[in-house]
Amino acid sequence: MRESLIIRIFPQILSCGSLLNQFQLNIRWSSSLQIRDKKVIQPEHSFKYADLSVRLAGPEQLQPKPNVSALSFGKYFTDHMLKIFYHEALGGWQIPEITPLENLVLHPASKVLHYAIELFEGLKAYRGVDGKIRIFRPDLNMERMNNSAVRAGLPTFIGDELIKCCCRLVSIDQEWVPHSTASSLYIRPTLIGIDPTLGVASSESALLYVILSPVGSYFKKTDENVGVSLLADPQYTRAWPGGCGNYKVGSNYGPTIYVQREAAERGLQQVLWLYGENSEVTEVGTMNIFMFHINDDGEKELITPPLSSGLILPGVTRNSILAVAKEWNQFKVSERTFCMDEVCQLLSENRLLELFGAGTACIVSPISYIEYIGRPLHIPTVEHSEPVYKKFLKHLMDIQYGVIPDHPWAIPIE
């Protein structure tokens, strides 16, 4: 219905070329995730939560809710979704709408299907110990999403407006937020270029949609205390300077599957992503990486690679761990590059204490083994009596599940 309307009025609207210039987005820069030059994108023209329309699923459209113990990542979806179309020829963003979860109808020439013009985000809603549902630092996801949109030639929007729409969506599907502090509801905002034209150019039409998926505990019962095993093979890289590794675009992920399969064939769980001649350690699987060690001055120090190189996705969990570690002030905290030679040397001198990944899916994931150009490296992360990775895990979960009440990072859903 909407598409046929667009086709009918498209020629008239195209003739108003100068009118379209009014929809040029105004971009202003500021702080927090520190992606490149500390920027926050706040376009003047955005969709607005106040315009949201809601079409609820009928009883026959409601899905049976799976048992929490049967949940695996991204397998089940809730009853509703959010959709917001963007058509430059119609003045930009259209009204946001919540509808029953339904398939998308796309023209086969849609740019997303040919040139991967798309990006996504991942955040979670948690049902706290007090029964309240909260989301964790969604402003940072919105900031990253807008930065990805600029890099992908897709339209930007006011992050707060999408947060409010997402909160409403979660509120409508609130019975899907697991009643368990080991599980959560994964929120997947996605922005795709839907222009039905094959030119490699920015998309004049786009669709922003949000789907929700209940997810179980990331760790199998034993994993949290056992640690993951990694393949570190310098012939593969995930990101490079000037590339897109620091944006959450889908095209970063597809090519990793081959390498992940190679790791699995060697009996290893994930990939440790390296870059360059010196095998810089960049990320692990789809997580940022942290190394806790005793430095050359004999002090305990937590390090993670810096965002300045453009090789690292600016993770919300990474940002939170750095902030918490600085607040605790119990050891030195640095953002600096480190290479596999340093990892090997620290290990040989018993100065490498812990290596762990950090991301929304698991919060922290301890690393216990790396296979690096045929060398088996045993990492003692899980062998300490009070490892720091566990302290971070507990602290962030306590914020997310409301054990620490009224924390400014945990936004309650009304």
Ligand SMILES: Cc1ncc(COP(=O)(O)O)c(C=O)c1O
């Ligand atoms: C490549 C990559 N690095 C790091 C992360 C962790 O980011 P966050 O903590 O925001 O989930 C993710 C997950 O989004 C990722 O895909």
